[in-house]
Each structure stands twice: as C-alpha cells, then as structure tokens.
Ligand code: ARG
C-alpha cells in the first residue's frame with residue numbers, strides 16, 4: 001500500500017467502522033448520538049427524530065399489538081407492520097372458506113377493512129427522566145422490598161398526575177436495572193382494522209427453514225389502519241369510527257440502498273441483557289437453551305407431521321407452530337453465537353478487569369468487593385432450579401391441554417374460599433366459557449396427545465430425579481413407561497381435552513364442583529408438578545431473582561463508574577428506541593461473504609412447488625418473467641427484496657421502520673441473521689445484522705401483485 005493511501009485509510013478509519021452497538025433512548029440522541037450519526041451520514045437532526053415540542057418522526061411510530069412495531073404511512077392512518085406481527089389477526093379471520101393466511105387478503109374499500117377486537121396500537125407522546133422524584137424517600141439501608149414499595153408509590157403518584165384530565169396512559173419504567181426511571185406518556189388506539197396481507201408464500205416465504213437467516217426473500221409485511229372517533233380520539237370499534245389522521249406519516253423512499261448507506265431503526269426492542277455476569281450468560285446459552293431446544297424439537301416434529309396431512313390442522317396450528325419454532329431457532333442460534341464468540345470467556349475476562357478496578361481503591365472495595373463472589377454463589381444455587389423450571393414450562397405444561405387445565409387453578413382457588421360470592425364465581429365461569437371456545441377452535445387432540453406422551457417421557461427420563469415431580473414418577477411407574485397408553489387414558493379421563501367435556505363441566509357449575517377439577521388427571525399433573533417444584537426450589541428461585549435484581553442494579557452502577565468515558569445505553573425493555581448503523585455485508589464463515597441485498601431472482605432460485613413455504617404463485621412468476629417491476633425496480637434493473645445493515649435490534653423490533661439519512665422509509669425490519677442472534681447477550685459488530693424487507697418489494701406486491709392501487713395512492717413516495 002502506498003503511503004498516501006495508507007494515510008487516507010487511517011483518516012477514514014473511524015468513519016468506516018460501520019457497526020454501532022446500541023439501542024438508544026430517543027430523547028438523549030441529541031446529547032449522545034447526533035454528532036456520530038451525522039458523521040455516519042445522517043442529514044436530518046436528532047430533533048427531527050424525536051421532539052416533544054414539534055412534530056417528529058416518532059409521531060409515526062407505534063407499538064403494535066404489544067409485541068411488535070408499526071409505522072404510519074399515510075395521512076389516513078394506514079399502518080405497516082410485519083406479516084408475522086399481523087399473523088394472529090389474519091389467522092383469526094381465516095377459515096377453510098376464506099383462507100386469508102394461504103391466499104392473502106386485500107380489502108377493496110375501507111368498508112371491507114376487518115376489525116380486530118383486542119388489537120391495539122400505542123403512540124409515545126413523550127418520555128421524561130423522573131429518577132429524582134421516583135427515588136425520593138429511598139434510603140441506602142432499606143431492604144429491597146422497602147425500596148420497591150416507595151418506588152411503586154412514587155411511580156403511581158407521578159404517573160397519575162402526569163395524565164390528569166387527558167385520555168393518555170402513563171407508566172414509569174426502570175432503566176439500567178433501576179438506576180434511572182423514565183416516565184412514558186402514551187396514547188392507545190383500539191380500533192385497528194386489517195387492510196391487506198400477502199399470501200403466506202410471500203409473507204412467510206421460506207417459512208421456518210429460512211427464519212433467522214440471511215440471505216432472505218420473505219415479503220414479511222401486512223397492512224392495517226387505525227380508526228378513531230370523529231374527534232380523532234381513541235375509541236372502541238364502532239362502524240361509525242373514521243380513519244385516524246396522524247400527526248406525521250413516513251415518506252417512502254424508492255431509491256433503495258447502497259453499501260455503506262446510513263440507516264436507523266426506530267421501534268420497540270423487547271429485551272437485551274448486555275450487562276449481566278458470565279454465569280448468567282452460561283446458564284442461558286449452555287444450560288437452559290439446550291433443554292428448551294430439545295423439548296421444542298419434540299413438539300415441532302409432531303405438529304409438522306400432522307399439519308402436513310390436513311389443511312384444517314395446518315391453519316389451526318400455523319400461529320402456534322410459528323411461535324414455538326421462532327423461539328426454538330433463536331435459541332439454537334444464540335447458543336452457537338455465544339460459543340463462537342467465546343462469550344463466557346470474554347465476560348470472565350471483563351470480570352477480571354472489573355475486579356482489578358474494584359481492588360484498586362478502598363472505597364470501591366468496600367462498595368463493590370462482594371458483588372462478583374455473591375453473583376457466583378447465587379448462580380450456582382440457581383442453575384439447577386432454573387433448569388427444573390425450564391422442564392416445567394417447556395415440558396410439563398408444553399402440552400396444550402395440560403397448560404389449559406392449569407389455567408383452571410384460579411377457579412379452584414376461588415371456589416375453595418367459603419366466602420366467595422356466587423356472582424364472582426359465575427362471572428369467572430363465563431370467562432372460562434368464552435376462553436374454551438377460542439382454545440378449542442384451534443385444538444386438535446391427536447397432536448396434543450402425542451406431544452404429551454413424548455414430552456412426559458423426555459421429562460421423566462432427563463430431569464434430575466431430585467426435582468422430578470413425584471406425580472410424574474408415579475404415573476411412569478403405573479403405566480410401566482408406556483407413555484402412549486398413559487396419554488390415551490389420561491386424555492380420555494380429563495375434562496380439558498374437548499369442548500363438549502368442558503362445556504359439560506361449566507354448565508350448571510356449583511361451587512363444590514371444584515373437586516371435579518382437582519381430580520382431573522391433567523389438572524393434577526400441572527398442579528402437583530408446580531407444587532412439588534415450589535417446595536423444591538421455585539419459591540427459592542423467586543427470592544434469588546429478587547436478590548439478583550438488586551445486585552444487578554449495583555453492578556450496573558459500578559460498570560458505569562468503571563468506564564466513565566464509555567457511552568452506555570440501557571438494555572432494551574420494550575420502550576421506544578433508536579438503533580443506527582450502515583448497510584453492510586458480512587462474512588459468516590471462512591470462505592463465504594454474504595452480499596447485502598437479495599432480489600426476486602433468489603425467490604425463483606428457491607422455488608419448490610412441492611414445499612409449501614417455497615411455492616411461487618403464477619402471478620408473481622409472470623411479473624418476474626415480464627420484468628414488470630414498475631417504479632419499484634432498482635437502478636440495476638432487478639427487483640430488490642431484502643437488505644441487511646448493522647443496526648442493533650432485537651425481538652419487538654419486528655415491523656420497525658428502517659429509515660434513510662433523510663428520515664424516509666427504506667423498509668421494514670423483520671429479523672436478524674443467524675450468526676448474530678446472540679446479540680441479546682453480546683453484540684458483535686462483525687456478525688450482527690438486522691434484516692429488512694425492501695419497501696420497494698412491499699410496494700410492488702401491493703401494487704403489481706395485488707392491484708391495490710388505492711393503498712399506493714395514499715402513500716407519499718420520494719424519488
Ligand atoms: N425471526 C423473526 C422474529 O423473531 C420472524 C418470525 C416469524 N417468522 C417465522 N417464520 N416463524 O420474530
């Protein structure tokens with residue numbers, strides 16, 4: 001290399017470090033991130049992204065249905081999110097006669113848009129640091145319980161005062177494990193209608209095979225609309241409600257991306273744990289994940305086998321299967337990623353530095369000297385308990401009927417109380433009746449029975465005998481390890497395996513009938529297992545968890561003190577955040593480099609008419625052959641489907657807008673790459689990429705594939 005180029009590359013070095021770890025608070029961007037964002041290419045200012053005194057991009061961002069993100073893209077409240085975020089709603093409107101999941105759904109007018117009771121979207125009105133007010137009255141020598149009590153009281157008071165006389169909601173949320181408190185004021189809309197969704201072989205193209213992976217070709221979007229009352233305020237569904245007029249809607253860029261382009265993601269990341277000790281990482285990656293993965297393997301194999309055989313069952317189990325598979329695959333990727341990164345060792349090395357820092361001054365020693373040793377003790381005690389609880393949630397109540405039966409504990413408790421009012425009981429009965437209908441609509445007993453037999457077998461075989469609930473050991477003995485006959489018998493005897501039996505139980509239910517529930521074999525499995533685990537440790541687990549919370553708060557504070565020059569960001573906690581990075585390729589393994597974008601050609605390459613997830617519809621093939629891409633083609637002439645960038649994202653960021661340097665919409669975030677899934681525990685700028693659906697593919701599907709011009713006309717495109 002010539003001296004001159006060497007010099008240039010040295011000067012450019014700080015700018016070419018593409019990846020930026022961090023899930024940042026919007027209200028602090030100006031203070032912490034704006035210079036860097038601009039340096040990386042951003043042309044708007046931090047106050048264009050978040051400002052409480054003027055309209056800003058944040059006014060177009062919603063938390064969708066509690067677990068996802070969505071964005072407003074028209075002045076009539078049109079909303080984009082992922083297909084997998086709208087999945088449950090699409091499924092609920094689906095039947096064999098109207099199989100929207102398979103065939104897609106496109107409303108032709110506002111009248112045809114479908115209401116979704118229970119579905120909400122929430123806008124953030126503002127956030128405000130209220131740490132001082134929240135910890136007022138908290139003293140050093142207080143116990144954790146005393147401390148929490150005061151914090152709760154202060155939080156309630158401040159939240160209530162903040163929204164007095166408005167229809168907003170308010171919540172105070174802890175950050176940095178309780179070193180900071182932020183008040184969140186929000187506005188929630190309750191009439192959200194389904195406007196359109198592509199068929200699953202577009203919206204979920206590649207299915208669970210491609211899930212969590214790059215290169216990806218999934219058209220993972222669905223379209224909703226926010227409705228409000230005639231004053232523009234949130235209201236329950238009413239025919240007379242009108243489309244919501246938002247404060248802001250996102251302009252859409254048709255320009256596409258190039259390598260190195262600045263992007264940012266604005267949304268609701270759910271949970272990261274970047275500041276926990278090595279033992280916690282080890283527990284999750286090396287101990288809990290493998291057990292959960294194995295138990296989920298069992299459930300998924302059985303579901304898949306039955307779903308292949310029967311189209312109705314395929315619909316019934318679509319969302320359940322996707323949910324279980326999603327977590328399963330994430331855990332596999334996460335454990336692999338931590339291993340590859342030597343994550344546990346890295347944490348241990350960091351802890352050595354920490355210990356040196358602690359030992360360097362008497363004050364630190366006094367304040368923080370016990371921290372790491374106590375962590376070690378607690379995790380040592382916690383590990384077997386935590387593992388037992390994984391067997392419980394993933395195994396014992398992994399059968400739908402057992403978990404459903406478990407839900408009747410509330411009724412039993414109420415009925416056992418002699419003072420319970422009859423109205424109270426009948427009200428509860430009514431809610432169980434309604435619940436039973438939605439449960440059995442998607443319940444297929446042969447699947448569940450087989451799952452039950454196989455899960456119980458694994459639990460009995462694998463679980464540490466010290467923790468194995470006696471009820472299971474006894475059953476195994478009674479049925480001589482013949483788990484299929486065990487399942488046949490218990491499912492026959494139980495109320496909770498068919499709608500008829502549950503209806504029979506609930507009709508004319510008398511207070512003393514709780515005894516029938518107690519005697520139910522599946523209820524009994526859940527109940528006895530829980531009780532046994534409680535005496536053996538899950539009560540203890542809760543206590544340890546509280547101790548950990550308090551230790552983690554101190555550890556967090558200490559970590560910040562140790563690195564005064566480091567810019568910290570709080571772990572994700574389902575609050576509105578900004579992540580930023582650059583469009584970038586990566587090297588997943590020796591000898592391979594993945595490009596940063598995919599195209600429609602790749603869909604044709606993956607096509608497989610025999611495998612549902614890879615079926616390409618005639619219409620799409622025709623558009624491909626005739627290259628009828630309209631204004632959505634890239635300048636290279638092809639139709640881009642997805643791209644990757646180095647934005648730090650996590651679950652909950654699904655549906656988040658990925659925006660360009662000018663704040664225009666480039667696409668919808670919908671996934672992370674397999675090699676980067678450990679980023680919830682440890683971020684690796686080299687390997688972590690977020691996966692985005694190119695907005696031009698989304699628009700192409702709406703326009704060219706579905707012919708839904710009326711929706712395209714609502715949106716504002718920039719060339
Ligand atoms: N992995 C993505 C997320 O974490 C997408 C999940 C939905 N897709 C699927 N094939 N199950 O949620």
Ligand code: GLU
Nearest residue numbers: 650651652653654671672
């Ligand atoms: N698909 C994820 C979600 O539902 C986003 C991907 C991720 O975890 O990064 O939120």
